[in-house]
Amino acid sequence: MKPSPFNYVNPDTIEKALNALSKHNNAKLIAGGQTLVPMMNFRLSQPELLIDISNISKLKNITEDNKYIEIGSLLTHSNAIKSNCLKKYFPIISKAISNVAHHTIRNEGTIGGSIANADPASEWPLLVTLLESFIKVQNKKKKRKILYKDFFESHFITNLRDDEIITSIIIPKIKNSYGWSFLEEAQRDGDFAVVEVATIIEIGKNNLIKKARIAIGGVDEKVIRLKKIENLLVGFNLSENLCNFTKKDIDDQINPISDNHSSIEYKKHLSFVLIKKAINTAKEQILNVEDDR
């Protein structure tokens, strides 16, 4: 047996889970277990109590109203890819989440687990940042709704407190028509990204860009938005060259570290290439849809 001993509870409501969490100071929640169990097998994590929330059916739903889509924190990667509601409003989700790990891991891993884990090179944090989402969390006493930028703090560090559970992720719908793109460079299929980039370009009348969003992961302590480049794009017409920036403009906004596989310079170069490609992909997407009409 690889993990160290622990007690196990399997609550079927949020209230029961929060109760167990508040009583114990070395308890861990387990959702899909696809990050936590490897850590326990290596004994990097040694909880004394494991609170299995995977049977709380209330946390598995996707609901929508006029303005928002709300995703329960236990939605698995596989079910996110399949969801018709998500496909309709945000086809980028299915595309990006298909790059999370492998088929079998996606059957178990959840959106809540991914964002609680806050790996700066993983796909859900990239999407949550791109889509300007809110994270709903609660403890025994109160509920909080946290904007993505206040939620992610650093490598594997979030604003979540020890006695809180993530219950859902709220994504604001986008009113304008928009183009999007998701690009990822990884060593092998299913690996974590070396660099990942996602964009959304919203357009108004006469194909003028109203708002641009560019999120990039793998090159800083958390997923970041390239605000300077985003602002640069606003007001441009889609038919114009949108990549009027230099590699230095990008270098100045990111802060990659080297690892066994890639140097800082390589990650900077890759970022520059992917960002240009991502912007042009989103642009082509809008123009092609218009051609089809």
Add this chain to the structure above:
Amino acid sequence: MIDKIKIETTVNNVKYSKRIEPRLLASDFIRENLHLTGTHVGCEHGVCGSCTIKINGLTSRSCLKFAIQLHGKRVETVESFSSNPQKKIILDTFKKFHALQCGFCTPGFLITVDELLQTENLENEKEIRKALSGNLCRCTGYENIIKAVLELKNNRKTK
């Protein structure tokens, strides 16, 4: 000491009732308590795929599950393949294409391929390679595994 807890689970249509420690991994439970040694254990951190089983119809890494989480669930392991005609075809096609050498990775591939044939398009070799990226094989170089899956896919389509 942590108390043992009783679980009841159905594996390959057989009901089992066992007392286990919460920290017992499902992979160890299946191999050592149930003596179903077709489920292999390689990396024990989710990377190699050799421990893949099905839980309530979906593939899952048994090294990333605790046996206690199998309580009330329906489990399938590679031992279920020879008696099920649909799955037997996968076994036979792997044999036909010599899609294995030492066989260590094979149970994981078989279970995964069974699911992929039902859920994915697998239009071409590239898609098959991507879909199978979560299963590692140190012997075959993958070529014959890909050929077997291509044939399985084509046969299902023409039916």
